[in-house]
Amino acid sequence: METTLFSMDFNILFSPFVFATTLVLFFLVHTYYTSVKNLPPGPRPWPIIGNMHQMAKNPHMASANFAKKYGPLISLRLGTRLLVVASSPEAAREVLKTQDRQLSGRSIPDSLQQTFIDYYFVWARDCNEHWKSCRALCRLELFSIKTIEAQTNLRNEKLTNMLHFLNNTLGKVVKIEELIFTTLINTLSNILFSKDFLDLKDDEAAHRLKFRLLKVLENSITPNVSDFFPIVGGLDLQGLRKDNLNHLNELARFSDGVVKERRAQISKKIVVPDHKKDFLDRLLENNFTTAQINILVLELFIAGTDTVVTTIEWAMAELIKNKEIMCKVKQELKKELNSSNVMETDLSKFAYFNACIKETLRLHPVVPVLIPRRALEECEVLNYTIPQNAQVWVNVWAIGRDPDVWEDPNTFKPERFLGSKIDFTGHDYEFIPFGGGRRMCPGLPSGVKSLQTILASLILEYDWFLPFDQDPTKLDMTEKFGVTLQKEKPLELIFQR
Numbered sequence: 199m200e201t202t203l204f205s206m207d208f209n210i211l212f213s214p215f216v217f218a219t220t221l222v223l224f225f226l227v228h229t230y231y232t233s234v235k236n237l238p239p240g241p242r243p244w245p246i247i248g249n250m251h252q253m254a255k256n257p258h259m260a261s262a263n264f265a266k267k268y269g270p271l272i273s274l275r276l277g278t279r280l281l282v283v284a285s286s287p288e289a290a291r292e293v294l295k296t297q298d299r300q301l302s303g304r305s306i307p308d309s310l311q312q313t314f315i316d317y318y319f320v321w322a323r324d325c326n327e328h329w330k331s332c333r334a335l336c337r338l339e340l341f342s343i344k345t346i347e348a349q350t351n352l353r354n355e356k357l358t359n360m361l362h363f364l365n366n367t368l369g370k371v372v373k374i375e376e377l378i379f380t381t382l383i384n385t386l387s388n389i390l391f392s393k394d395f396l397d398l399k400d401d402e403a404a405h406r407l408k409f410r411l412l413k414v415l416e417n418s419i420t421p422n423v424s425d426f427f428p429i430v431g432g433l434d435l436q437g438l439r440k441d442n443l444n445h446l447n448e449l450a451r452f453s454d455g456v457v458k459e460r461r462a463q464i465s466k467k468i469v470v471p472d473h474k475k476d477f478l479d480r481l482l483e484n485n486f487t488t489a490q491i492n493i494l495v496l497e498l499f500i501a502g503t504d505t506v507v508t509t510i511e512w513a514m515a516e517l518i519k520n521k522e523i524m525c526k527v528k529q530e531l532k533k534e535l536n537s538s539n540v541m542e543t544d545l546s547k548f549a550y551f552n553a554c555i556k557e558t559l560r561l562h563p564v565v566p567v568l569i570p571r572r573a574l575e576e577c578e579v580l581n582y583t584i585p586q587n588a589q590v591w592v593n594v595w596a597i598g599r600d601p602d603v604w605e606d607p608n609t610f611k612p613e614r615f616l617g618s619k620i621d622f623t624g625h626d627y628e629f630i631p632f633g634g635g636r637r638m639c640p641g642l643p644s645g646v647k648s649l650q651t652i653l654a655s656l657i658l659e660y661d662w663f664l665p666f667d668q669d670p671t672k673l674d675m676t677e678k679f680g681v682t683l684q685k686e687k688p689l690e691l692i693f694q695r
């Protein structure tokens with residue numbers, strides 16, 4: 199069944215069984231929520247569907263509009279589910295700091311309720327002991343300052359491969375996001391397994407992998423009758439759970455063979471020349487099962503590639519639209535660089551370039567409403583009651599474009615960050631593209647390094663043009679809502695030296 203975000207086929211609700219069950223459920227839930235005093239305000243819900251129809255195709259924009267009318271904390275009904283959306287720095291601070299513990303749960307969408315649910319690793323788990331030890335292991339083995347420094351040569355090597363490849367396509371139209379995706383997957387797969395998973399020349403394989411990863415994300419956020427009316431969850435009426443199972447199984451194959459091979463090498467005590475201990479060795483030493491490792495790899499691939507690729511794509515779109523800003527960045531990079539290549543040690547000197555990255559993350563936060571949280575217990579936010587199990591979004595997109603917070607908020611103006619102390623470390627609640635509190639993005643340091651080096655190298659090495667003499671000032675910047683906020687029309691560019 200073809201579904202788009204918040205515009206699902208409502209016919210599904212009109213099969214007699216589903217209709218009768220949902221009606222009963224609706225009244226039970228309606229009675230429950232009306233008995234909860236002091237819910238945040240919001241638009242009046244319709245019977246059964248609640249406010250689903252009002253969230254339309256772009257729920258981040260729809261809820262931002264409701265916030266203008268009802269205030270920084272609103273409540274919406276999606277079927278039997280209550281959704282609370284925080285849309286101001288104060289509301290975000292209360293969710294991510296004051297009530298961080300109570301609101302630190304995650305609700306696993308029905309489409310991800312698979313038999314291997316126990317193996318879900320970081321983002322889908324509530325903050326239990328297992329989550330803590332997993333995050334600690336990732337922090338130590340993947341994201342510590344020392345390990346990120348140790349990965350510098352690898353990042354450089356993968357970036358150089360990408361630039362060589364681009365040199366052979368000069369003058370042709372390139373889907374730059376797919377090249378960056380392959381580069382990031384290979385960087386990650388080397389950190390995890392000491393091997394490349396993709397070949398820059400095989401854009402079909404990259405496309406298939408990217409398609410499946412994005413499909414899992416899309417299925418997870420597609421409005422699903424099973425989530426809004428859990429009583430019919432087992433029926434998987436929209437087939438999203440089945441579809442995800444298919445994609446997850448296919449994706450798991452990428453790592454499954456490598457994990458089994460390494461296990462065999464270890465048990466047969468085979469010494470592989472030049473092998474340095476990698477993340478897989480650490481996971482095996484810590485007794486992770488093959489299934490757990492497969493799922494973790496998927497999670498890191500999902501969280502660590504699409505976020506960076508999409509941010510670079512938005513930054514490139516803004517720079518190509520704003521020629522003067524692009525010239526200023528190019529001049530700065532040329533002036534401050536110590537060698538002909540971008541070295542990671544130079545990155546902190548590029549004040550204007552780094553301001554461009556921040557400005558991109560302000561206007562186009564790649565995770566627009568953060569990863570939805572769930573109230574583990576009833577709590578208070580801005581003096582309103584958040585009932586247990588309510589889903590909570592922090593609308594980072596709305597905060598980034600709030601005229602009460604930012605001057606001329608819809609204009610791309612990197613200067614606003616020059617000389618400003620505002621940073622994305624999760625403490626300045628007007629600018630939280632990586633989230634905040636205990637669920638804040640653990641991949642921030644490596645994500646930012648990749649973002650800076652790839653973007654700076656592309657700016658320094660090439661001039662970019664839009665194909666067919668398109669006018670850059672009229673570039674289509676339409677967004678496509680999802681767990682990550684994509685550019686609806688992928689950016690196609692021609693590179694010239």
Ligand code: HEM
Pocket residue numbers: 320321322497498501502503505506509564565568569570631632633634636637638639640641642644645646649
């Ligand atoms: C531009 C780059 C990136 C951005 C903007 C970004 C943003 C985010 C955001 C907003 C969250 C949710 C935080 C919350 O709910 O409060 C998140 C979670 C997460 N990110 Fe990132 N991320 C990026 C790169 C990465 C990278 C490179 C990795 C790993 C390789 C990564 C791994 C994760 C994981 C595992 C979580 C789940 C954390 C949890 O639920 O406890 N991210 N990220």
